[in-house]
Amino acid sequence: MHRTKVRIVEDALDANNTIASANRADFDRAGVKVVNFMSAPGAGKTTLLERVVTSLPGLRVGVLEGDVEGSMDADRLAHLHIPVTQLNTGAGFGGECHLDANMVRSAIPALPLDEIDLLLVENVGNLVCPAEFRIGEDARVMVTAVTEGEDKPLKYPLMFRACELVIINKVDLLPHLDFDLEKLLYNIDAVHPDVDTIVLSARTGHGVDAWRDWLLRIATRAPVEAIA
Amino acid sequence: MHELSLSSAIVNTVVKHAADRPVTVVYLRVGALRQVVSDTLEFYFEFVARGTVCQGARLDQELIPASLRCRGCEHEWAIEIPAFRCPQCAGSDVAIATGNEFEVESIEVEETRCIGQR
Numbered sequence: 001m002h003r004t005k006v007r008i009v010e011d012a013l014d015a016n017n018t019i020a021s022a023n024r025a026d027f028d029r030a031g032v033k034v035v036n037f038m039s040a041p042g043a044g045k046t047t048l049l050e051r052v053v054t055s056l057p058g059l060r061v062g063v064l065e066g067d068v069e070g071s072m073d074a075d076r077l078a079h080l081h082i083p084v085t086q087l088n089t090g091a092g093f094g095g096e097c098h099l100d101a102n103m104v105r106s107a108i109p110a111l112p113l114d115e116i117d118l119l120l121v122e123n124v125g126n127l128v129c130p131a132e133f134r135i136g137e138d139a140r141v142m143v144t145a146v147t148e149g150e151d152k153p154l155k156y157p158l159m160f161r162a163c164e165l166v167i168i169n170k171v172d173l174l175p176h177l178d179f180d181l182e183k184l185l186y187n188i189d190a191v192h193p194d195v196d197t198i199v200l201s202a203r204t205g206h207g208v209d210a211w212r213d214w215l216l217r218i219a220t221r222a223p224v225e226a227i228a
Numbered sequence: 229m230h231e232l233s234l235s236s237a238i239v240n241t242v243v244k245h246a247a248d249r250p251v252t253v254v255y256l257r258v259g260a261l262r263q264v265v266s267d268t269l270e271f272y273f274e275f276v277a278r279g280t281v282c283q284g285a286r287l288d289q290e291l292i293p294a295s296l297r298c299r300g301c302e303h304e305w306a307i308e309i310p311a312f313r314c315p316q317c318a319g320s321d322v323a324i325a326t327g328n329e330f331e332v333e334s335i336e337v338e339e340t341r342c343i344g345q346r
Binding site: 001002003004005006007008009010011012013014015016096097098100128129132133153154156157158161189190191192193194 | 333
């Protein structure tokens with residue numbers, strides 16, 4: 001018996017990226033734009049979706065809800081009368097802390113792609129893993145809330161670099177917090193220079209127009225290469 | 229916490245190339261920007277490897293330092309903190325030269341069958 005060294009040189013996430021490309025091809029064929037929506041738990045992703053999904057002129061919107069367990073978020077969106085598909089990652093011990101391309105692939109047959117133009121995917125709340133796993137999206141958005149601290153971009157650079165828009169939510173709480181918004185914006189720029197940012201409050205509606213306009217721009221732009 | 233998912237990705241990649249041969253060492257190149265905690269990765273790898281050809285394999289991690297290159301002024305520099313704006317021209321069109329790697333470079337396998345010389 002002897003040992004041999006086998007040269008491989010392959011990105012360990014290639015398998016995921018290959019499936020993500022297949023997803024993307026399916027979405028492109030159906031004429032559906034996909035936005036992957038990421039944040040820490042409790043940053044306000046579901047509320048931000050509630051705010052815009054029924055007020056995007058000329059766009060039929062669907063939501064894919066990723067959660068470890070349960071359908072609380074999907075239930076919250078039920079009153080909006082748009083197609084909402086639940087995707088639970090719970091399997092084995094506790095469930096995956098993020099969506100990956102394969103999970104989204106398995107959900108595609110359940111998605112009403114013929115009836116929608118824009119699919120908003122609410123990822124599992126987590127600032128680490130979702131940044132690593134592409135799902136076949138056209139754009140990635142992350143949400144940070146002013147209750148989370150100004151140093152988040154420096155602690156989670158991977159996530160802040162993996163998106164093309166950073167939404168800063170819950171600014172209605174600023175008068176009650178020792179929070180330096182300029183410092184957060186400075187840290188975001190250090191980690192991801194020139195990334196789009198929108199400062200808003202999903203609760204009061206302040207700044208939500210800019211979020212809506214951004215989504216409209218993504219939904220109508222020409223397809224760009226999926227894997228950056 | 230992403231080390232568990234990353235361990236699975238490594239094992240899947242290795243299994244694909246090992247052709248059922250037992251793996252003794254996995255040589256991995258990890259860029260500093262991937263935010264991978266080496267000890268945690270090793271811990272999960274040992275766990276995820278059980279029951280696969282990777283069981284008992286050693287994970288050899290080569291850490292690649294992060295360096296950036298400004299497309300505007302061609303300046304190249306190494307970074308140790310996440311600061312991606314060019315320190316020379318303040319430009320934002322900055323490429324990651326090194327530090328984004330997460331690749332299985334090679335594996336060492338046991339050839340269990342005797343292969344006759346021809």
